[in-house]
Amino acid sequence: MITCKLKKELWSTSGKMNLDVEIEIQNGKLLTIYGKSGAGKTTILRVLAGLFTADDGKIEVDDSCWYDSSRNIDLEPQERQVGFVSQEYALFPNMTVQGNLSFALLKNQDKKVVEDLIEMMELGDLRNRKPSDLSGGQKQRVAIARALVQKPRLLLMDEPFSALDREIRNRLQQHVLAVHKEFGLTTIHVSHEAGEVLKMADEVLILDAGKVVNRGTPESIFSHGGSGFNITGEVVQIDASGKNLTVLVGTDLIKISSEDSDYKVGDKVVLSTDKFEIVKK
Amino acid sequence: MQIAMDEIRAKFVEESNIECEIVYSSSGKLFAQIKEGAPYDVFVSADMDYPKRLYEEGITSNSPVHYGSGILVLFGEGSDAFDILTNSEVNHIAIANPKTSPYGRASKEFLQKFGVFDKLKSKLVYGENIQQTTQFIETGAAEIGITSKSFIHVASMKNRTWIELDSSLYQPIKQGVVILTNRSDNIEKARQFQAFLLSETSREILKRFGYQTK
Amino acid sequence: MIDWGPLYLTFELAFVTTICLLVISIPLAFWLSESKSRLKPVIETLVSMPLVLPPTVLGFYLLVAFSPSNAFGEWLDNWIGLRLVFSFEGLVFASIIYSLPFMVHPIQSGLAGIDVSLREASYVLGKSKSRTLFKVLLPNIRPSLLTGIVLAFAHTIGEFGVVLMIGGNIPGTTRVASIAIYDEVESLNYGVANAYSLTLFALTFGILLFVYLVNGGYLNKFWK
Numbered sequence: 022m023i024t025c026k027l028k029k030e031l032w033s034t035s036g037k038m039n040l041d042v043e044i045e046i047q048n049g050k051l052l053t054i055y056g057k058s059g060a061g062k063t064t065i066l067r068v069l070a071g072l073f074t075a076d077d078g079k080i081e082v083d084d085s086c087w088y089d090s091s092r093n094i095d096l097e098p099q100e101r102q103v104g105f106v107s108q109e110y111a112l113f114p115n116m117t118v119q120g121n122l123s124f125a126l127l128k129n130q131d132k133k134v135v136e137d138l139i140e141m142m143e144l145g146d147l148r149n150r151k152p153s154d155l156s157g158g159q160k161q162r163v164a165i166a167r168a169l170v171q172k173p174r175l176l177l178m179d180e181p182f183s184a185l186d187r188e189i190r191n192r193l194q195q196h197v198l199a200v201h202k203e204f205g206l207t208t209i210h211v212s213h214e215a216g217e218v219l220k221m222a223d224e225v226l227i228l229d230a231g232k233v234v235n236r237g238t239p240e241s242i243f244s245h246g247g248s249g250f251n252i253t254g255e256v257v258q259i260d261a262s263g264k265n266l267t268v269l270v271g272t273d274l275i276k277i278s279s280e281d282s283d284y285k286v287g288d289k290v291v292l293s294t295d296k297f298e299i300v301k302k
Numbered sequence: 303m304q305i306a307m308d309e310i311r312a313k314f315v316e317e318s319n320i321e322c323e324i325v326y327s328s329s330g331k332l333f334a335q336i337k338e339g340a341p342y343d344v345f346v347s348a349d350m351d352y353p354k355r356l357y358e359e360g361i362t363s364n365s366p367v368h369y370g371s372g373i374l375v376l377f378g379e380g381s382d383a384f385d386i387l388t389n390s391e392v393n394h395i396a397i398a399n400p401k402t403s404p405y406g407r408a409s410k411e412f413l414q415k416f417g418v419f420d421k422l423k424s425k426l427v428y429g430e431n432i433q434q435t436t437q438f439i440e441t442g443a444a445e446i447g448i449t450s451k452s453f454i455h456v457a458s459m460k461n462r463t464w465i466e467l468d469s470s471l472y473q474p475i476k477q478g479v480v481i482l483t484n485r486s487d488n489i490e491k492a493r494q495f496q497a498f499l500l501s502e503t504s505r506e507i508l509k510r511f512g513y514q515t516k
Numbered sequence: 517m518i519d520w521g522p523l524y525l526t527f528e529l530a531f532v533t534t535i536c537l538l539v540i541s542i543p544l545a546f547w548l549s550e551s552k553s554r555l556k557p558v559i560e561t562l563v564s565m566p567l568v569l570p571p572t573v574l575g576f577y578l579l580v581a582f583s584p585s586n587a588f589g590e591w592l593d594n595w596i597g598l599r600l601v602f603s604f605e606g607l608v609f610a611s612i613i614y615s616l617p618f619m620v621h622p623i624q625s626g627l628a629g630i631d632v633s634l635r636e637a638s639y640v641l642g643k644s645k646s647r648t649l650f651k652v653l654l655p656n657i658r659p660s661l662l663t664g665i666v667l668a669f670a671h672t673i674g675e676f677g678v679v680l681m682i683g684g685n686i687p688g689t690t691r692v693a694s695i696a697i698y699d700e701v702e703s704l705n706y707g708v709a710n711a712y713s714l715t716l717f718a719l720t721f722g723i724l725l726f727v728y729l730v731n732g733g734y735l736n737k738f739w740k
Contacts, residue, residue, distance in 0.1 A: 072636050098639040111637035115655040124651065125641050171642070330702030355704070393584075394602055399685055402702040427602045427684030430698075438684070443583045443601045 022047055023175060023207060027068055027078030027088075031231065033059050040064055040075075040231040044209075046224075051201055051208040053218045053239075056228035062211040063108075065228075066177045069209070070105050071098035082174060104168035104206075106178040110160045112152040118163050119148040125170035138166040141203070142196055158189035162196070169200055176201070176208040182217065194220055215253040215289050256288045268292065303348065303452060306511035313507070314498045320491050328431055330402060336361060339484055343492040346479045346499070348372065349404035353480040363489060366478035369499050371514040374408055374467045374475075375454065377439050378446030383465055386446055387418055392425065396438040396447030399428040405435075408472040409448040415471040451512030474514075518711050521688055522696035526716070529604070529692060530672040533611040537619040537668050540612065545623035546649050567617050575681025578610055582682075602684035607692070610678045618667040626660025627653055659731050666727040670720050 022045065029040040040061040046052045054062045067073035069080060071087070074095055080088040087096045113121050122135045139145055142162045152160060161181055168176060178197070182190040198221060201208055212218055218225050219239045227235040227242065235242055254270035266284055268275045270292070277292065284290070304326055311322050325332075325342070329352045336342055337359060345362075346369070347353050353366035380386035387395070397413075398406030406428065413419040429435030432449045439447040440458050451466065453459050479499055481492040498504060505515040548560060566574065582589045582600040592600065600606035630653055638648040654661065676694040683690035685699070693712055700709035729735050 070636075070640050072640070098636070099642045099644060101640075102642075103640055105637065105640045107633055107637065109631065109633045111631070111633040113634060113637075113652050113656075115652070124643075127642065167641075328702060330704060333704065334701070393599075394684070396684075399699060401699050427686055430680060430685070430702075434680075437579075441579055441583045442586070442589075443579055443682075444684075 023080075023082050025065075025069060025078070025080045027065070027075040027080070029061075029064060029068065029073075029075040029077075031061060031064060035059065038231045042228070042231070042233050044226065044233075046207060046209065048207050049205050050223040051198075051206075051210060051221060053210045053212055053222035053225045054228055055212055055215070055218050055225050057213060060228040061231045062213075062228055063179055066105070066179050066209065066211060069175065070103045070177055071096055071101050102171065102174035104171065104173035104176040106161075106164050106168045106176075106181045108180050108183060110152075110164040112155075112160055112163055112167070114152050117149050117151055118144055118155070121152070121163060121167050122170055125167050127171055130171070134170055134172070138169055138200075141200055142166045158185050158193065161185060161193060165193070165197060165200075169204065169206075172204050172206070174207065176206045178208065178210045180211055180213065182212075182214075190217075197221070215291070219253065252292045254290055254292060256284050256286055256290060259284060259286060266290075303450075305455065306452060306508055306513065307346065309507050309511075310499065310504050313503055314495060317503075318494055318498065320494060322495065328402070336482060336484065341485055342482055343485055343488045344479060344495050345482055346477075348475070348477050350476045350478040351404075353478040356480055356482070361483055362480040363483050363492075364481055366480050367496065367500065368476050369479050369515075370477050370505070370508045372405055372408070372475035372477060373451040373469070373512055373514055374405065374412060374448055374472065375451045375464045375512075376446065376448050376467055377459070377462050377464045379463055383416070383467060384418070386465070387413075387416075387422060389446075392445045394427050394438075394444040395422055395425045396427050396429055396435045396444035396449070398432045398435045398449070399430055403429075403431050404475050404477075405432045405448075405450055408475050412448070412467055412472040416468075454512060469514075477513075518708055519687075519696075522691050522693045523712065523715060525604075525688070525691065526673055526693040527719075529607055529611060529675075530669045532608050533615060533672045534619075534665055534669045536608065536612050537615060538665065541616070541619040541623055541664065542649070542654070545620050545627060546645075546653070548620070548624050549627035550645075563620050564617050566614050571614060571675070571677025572681055574614060575610065575678040578606070578678070579682050582606065601682045602686060602690060604689050606682055607679055607690055610682060611672045611675060614675060614678055615668040615671045618671050619664040622660045622664040622667065623657065626657030629660075630656055662727060662730060666723060670723055673716065673720055 025042070025044040027040065027042060031038045031040055038061065042061075042065060044052070044065070054065065056062055064073060068075050068088075075088070075090065077090045078088065079086070079090070086094055087101050088094060113124065116124060119135070119139070122138060123132070126132065126135065139148055142165065144162060144166060147155065147159055147163075152163070155163065165178070165181065182193055185193065194217065200206070210221060222239050224237065225239050225242055226233055252270050254268040254275065256266050257269045257274070258267035259265070263284070264280070265276065265278050268277055268290060275292070307324055311324055314320070315322050329347050329349065332345065333352045333356065336345060336356060345353055345356065350366050350368065353362070356362050357365050376383055376386055378386035378389075378392070380389060397409040400406040400410040410419065413422065427438060427444055429438055432453070435447055436449045436453045436456070436459065438444040439449065439462070448467070454464055479496055481489060481496055483489065508515050544563070548556060579601055580586070582592065584590050584599070600609050634652055634656070635648060638652045643651070674694065675692070676698070679690065679692055679695055683692070683695060685691050685695055693716055697709050697712045700706070700712065
C-alpha cells in the first residue's frame with residue numbers, strides 16, 4: 022500500500038494555492054486524479070517521483086519511507102522505484118525506440134522485458150526509428166513502454182493521452198490497462214477527461230484548487246445516484262434560452278433540455294437516466 | 303635606456319626650449335613604422351643596423367652616428383663570471399634574444415668566446431628584449447642573466463649582485479642615431495637634438511647610466 | 517630555411533590544451549547548468565575572466581606566482597617537480613586558463629538548452645547524474661561540444677601575450693609559432709614571417725570552415 026500526505030504552497034497564474042492532499046492507494050489498483058488544469062495534479066506526481074519537494078508531508082511505500090519532512094528524509098528520484106510518463110514524452114532523441122527501452126533496463130535485468138513490451142505496445146516496426154521520426158501516438162506508446170521496463174513499484178502517468186486523437190487514445194487506454202493488469206502495477210494516472218476516468222480507474226480522486234473534494238469509484242462520483250445509464254459528453258451548442266443543449270457524446274450529437282441554464286459551451290457533462298429502452302436498429 | 307633618455311630629454315628641453323617627446327618601442331617595430339612614414343624626427347637605436355637600413359632606404363638625412371655603446375653585466379651570486387655561470391644550482395640563465403636584440407647577440411657571442419655556450423645552451427631562456435630579460439632575472443624565474451649595465455640603477459635590481467663582463471669577448475654594442483626626413487620642416491630641430499645627444503652633457507648622463515662613450 | 521618546429525609546437529600545445537579543457541569543462545559546465553548554489557555567479561564570472569583580462573596581465577601574474585623565488589613557486593618545484601615558467605607544462609597550464617571560457621560557454625549553453633524533462637526522465641529511470649550526462653545529455657549537444665573544442669583549439673593557436681610573458685622563447689619547448697613570427701618581423705625577415713603566418717592562417721581557416729560545415733549539416737552524407 023502507498024500512502025502520501027503532502028502540503029505545498031504553489032504559485033500559479035491565478036495566484037497562490039495551497040496544495041494539501043492525503044492519498045492512499047492499494048497495491049495493484051489504478052487511481053485517477055481528476056481535476057481542472059492548475060489544480061495541482063502534476064505537482065502531486067512530481068513530488069511522488071522525487072522531482073519536486075513538498076513543504077511538509079510523508080510518503081510511505083509498503084514498509085519503506087520515501088519522504089518524511091519531520092525526519093529529513095527525501096529520497097532522490099534514482100532511489101525510488103517509479104515509472105513516469107510525462108506529458109512531454111521526454112524520449113531520448115539520440116537513441117532509437119529500442120535504445121530508449123534498453124536504456125531503462127536495470128543493471129542485471131533480463132533483456133526479455135524489452136521484447137515483451139515492444140510486442141505489447143505494438144512497437145515492432147518502429148524499433149529502429151529515432152523519436153524524431155515518430156508520430157505523437159507512437160511516441161506516447163514508447164514513453165509508456167519505457168516507463169514499464171523496470172516494472173516499477175509505482176507507475177505515474179501525467180495526462181499521457183491528452184495530445185492524441187480519439188481513436189489512438191482509445192487504443193492506448195486499452196494497452197495501458199492490459200499492461201497494468203499483466204504486470205500487476207500500482208498506477209496513479211492524472212486526467213481531465215471524464216470519459217477516460219470512467220474507462221480506466223478503479224478509484225478516482227477529484228482535485229480542486231489543491232484540495233481533494235471527492236473520492237470514490239468512478240460510477241459513484243459521476244452519477245447522481247440510482248442505477249441507470251451514465252454517459253459523459255461535451256456541450257457544443259446552447260440555444261438562446263439557455264435551456265436547450267446539444268451534447269456531443271462520442272461522435273453522436275444529442276439534443277437535451279435542462280432545467281438549469283448555467284451551462285456553457287465546452288462544459289463536460291454526465292447524462293444519466295434511470296430508465297432506458299433497448300431497441301434494435 | 304629609458305631613464306637615461308628621459309634625463310637627456312629634460313636637459314635638452316631646458317637648454318634649447320624645443321618641445322620634445324620620446325616614444326619607446328622595439329627597434330624592429332619602429333623601423334617598420336618609420337619606413338611607412340611614421341611622424342618621427344629622430345631615431346635613437348640600440349644598435350647601428352636598424353638606422354643603417356633606414357639610411358639605405360633613403361629616409362634619413364645622414365648616415366648613422368655612433369652616440370654610445372652598451373655594456374654587458376652578469377647578474378648572479380658567485381666569485382667571478384665563470385663561477386656564476388657554471389653553478390649547478392642554476393636552472394635558467396636569461397639573455398636577450400640574439401635574433402632581435404643587439405645585447406642578445408653580444409651575450410651569445412660572449413658565452414661562445416668564454417667557452418661555456420654549448421654547455422649552458424639548454425639552460426638559456428630568451429627575453430624578447432633586455433627589459434624582459436631583466437624582468438626574468440628580477441622575478442627570480444631565471445636565477446642569473448646577462449643584461450645591460452643600465453639596469454643596475456633600476457630600483458628593483460639595486461640589491462642584486464653583478465659583474466661587468468670582459469668587453470674584449472664581444473663586439474661592442476654600438477648604438478646609433480639618425481635624423482629622419484619624414485617631417486621635413488622639423489629637420490633643423492632634429493639636428494639640434496642629435497648634436498645635443500653627442501654633447502658632453504649627454505655623454506656624462508650616458509656614462510652615469512651604464513653606457514660607454516668615446 | 518624555415519624551421520617548422522614552432523608550428524609543430526603550436527599545434528601540440530593547442531591539442532594538449534584542448535584535451536585537458538574537455539576533461540575539466542564538461543563537469544564544470546554541467547555543474548553550472550544545474551546549480552542553484554549562491555556560488556554559481558561567482559564561478560561564472562571567474563570562468564569568463566580570461567575573456568576580458570589582457571593576456572599579458574595573466575602572463576605576468578603567472579610569472580610572479582610560479583617563480584621559484586617565492587614561496588608558492590618554490591613549493592611547487594620542490595614537492596611536485598613542476599616548473600610552470602619556461603616550460604611546455606607552464607604553457608599548457610596558462611593556455612587552459614586562457615581558453616577556458618571558450619570551452620565552458622558553448623557546453624554550458626548547450627546543456628541549458630536541453631529540456632529539463634529529459635534529465636528528469638533519466639533520473640526517474642534510476643540513472644545517476646554522471647550516467648545521464650554521458651549517455652543522455654552530451655550525445656544531444658554534439659554541435660556545442662564541437663564548437664567548444666574548435667574554439668578552444670583555435671584560440672590557443674593564436675595565443676601570444678601569455679606565452680611571451682612566461683615562455684622564455686626556448687626553441688623546441690616554448691617557441692611557438694606566434695612568438696616565432698614576432699621574432700622574424702622584429703629581425704626584418706619578412707619572408708619567413710610570411711611563411712609562418714600564411715600557414716597558420718590556412719590551417720585555422722580550414723579548421724573553422726570544417727566546424728561550420730559540420731554544424732550546418734553539409735557533411736552529413738559522409739557519416740549519416
